Amino acid sequence: MKAMLCTAYGPPDSLTLTDVPSAPLGEHDLRIGVHAAGVNFPDLLIIQGLYQVKPDLPFAPGGEAAGVVLEVGPSVTGFTVGDRVLGMTRWNGFAEEAVVPAHRCVRIPAAVDLTVAAGISLTYGTCIHALVQRARLQPGETLLVHGAAGGIGTATIDIGQCLGAQIIATGGSDTKLRAVGRHYGVDALINYNTDAEWKDQVKALTEGRGADVICDPVGGDVFEKSLRCINWEGRLLVVGFTSGTIPKARANLVLLKGCSVVGVFWGAYADKDPDGNRANFAQLFSWLEEGRLRPLIARRFPLADAVEALKMIERREVVGKIILTTDRHAD
Ligand SMILES: NC(=O)c1ccc[n+]([C@@H]2O[C@H](COP(=O)([O-])OP(=O)(O)OC[C@H]3O[C@@H](n4cnc5c(N)ncnc54)[C@H](OP(=O)(O)O)[C@@H]3O)[C@@H](O)[C@H]2O)c1
Missing domain, CATH: 3.40.50.720 (NAD(P)-binding Rossmann-like Domain)
Known part of the structure; x- marks a missing residue:
């Protein structure tokens, strides 16, 4: 699978789209086939080694990703293959697959588009x-x-x-x-x-x-x-x-x-109070379904253009959010 890989901390130009093996699936994890990923300011910090957490190199940035469950860890309950989910990935969202602990995933209602969902987690x-x-x-x-x-x-x-x-x-x-x-x-x-x-x-x-x-x-x-x-x-x-x-x-x-x-x-809140966090997302999805929430999506780019998306954030050009899409997305 392809991932927008950071092999050394640096500016967006240091990222490269690379073929990597699928990550192993942990007991409590979901493997998500990523359709869309939201781009955020912290992605810019994390690739430069300026974020609160420094992942081991190499890694892909991407704190949020939406897609379809491909595989379910043996101890996970409440999710099955084929579910549409939003993963709070922290990083590794800019990829065709993301392995995410199940407690950091929420199911996306059928009426909500995956590209919209991808931008509302962080x-x-x-x-x-x-x-x-x-x-x-x-x-x-x-x-x-x-x-x-x-x-x-x-x-x-x-x-x-x-x-x-x-x-x-x-x-x-x-x-x-x-x-x-x-x-x-x-x-x-x-x-x-x-x-x-x-x-x-x-x-x-x-x-x-x-x-x-x-x-x-x-x-x-x-x-x-x-x-x-x-x-x-x-x-x-x-x-x-x-x-x-x-x-x-x-x-x-x-x-x-x-x-x-x-x-x-x-x-930290999402980890300390997963039920409260899930209830917040239930509220957000219900407002989305009622048409009361209106996320402002500035641009959609293919995953391969993640560098340009991050540069736009760096240049302070974005109004709202940028969403990356993979070949899995049909739109
Ligand atoms: N506490 C948390 O749990 C949490 C969670 C998510 C994000 N965050 C943090 O929240 C902050 C905002 O994230 P975001 O996704 O909203 O970022 P963003 O989309 O890039 O927006 C940041 C805004 O900050 C303004 N800004 C002012 N001075 C700036 C500067 N020197 N460089 C860049 N932007 C500047 C810009 O508006 P103007 O150009 O109009 O001034 C820009 O629209 C980040 O620091 C992020 O790490 C915190």
Whole structure:
């Protein structure tokens, strides 16, 4: 089978599409015939050796993949050959086959397209956990979404709207913000690159109160200013640091705002509370089937073009998600 292999840590150009033998199947694993895989910012980190976890070389990146079960480990219950599943692979998703522990897989309803499903594990799984379990977002609350054009940003807006929040979206490009605004019907759009005092706009949009919940995948200066436009008892979600700077929370502002700085680590949550994670995915799939969730897929590329897909993320060109498809996919 073919895999987009990383043999030495480096930039996207160091990946090569290679024929590799099928990986052995563990007792608790599923072998998935991959139809589609979502591309995410962490894939860019993992190939450079900059992610929290460094897989042994060689490996394929790819934290999420959707397809059909080809083989079931002897101790696995609840799955059979032929099931359509979404695998939270962590890596090895950019390949024609992926071996994934069964507890990191969920069944995909027949009505949901595999390319759509492939893009909702890492971002939507993280964001529903962030908004429901970590922030306890309430209908009518104001949700400020940073890096709104990215995978985490668009998923947060999508889920936030299903939960009844009022959205304010920020980003670094007017063009990308307009695209997000059009897709999700969001009018409150703020460019944090061109308006250094964007926190005042957040205050003005909330009649001086500030945002109730803030989702921050960017970090750096964006995080620090967020503590100046958060409402009393607000929740500031620490999701990631795409700016490259891990910020420090000023404890005096946390005290004065009576707010909480809340960590989000979806991968650990999925392992520690698999039932809660499964219930989150049941909710996501049910919203998808009802047409209430509207994932924004920017581009679809064949697996062989994974390098270009990763470069687009690196260049900050993507609005929403990129999906890779293999020859197994019929579309
Ligand atoms: N905590 C968790 O469990 C968890 C789970 C999944 C992902 N994450 C993390 O969440 C973060 C976002 O992931 P994503 O999939 O949303 O990434 P993405 O699709 O690439 O979007 C990231 C956004 O960050 C903004 N950004 C600001 N400064 C940037 C910079 N210097 N370089 C690149 N982008 C920059 C970009 O928006 P503008 O160009 O508009 O500024 C971009 O749209 C990553 O750090 C990822 O590792 C965390």
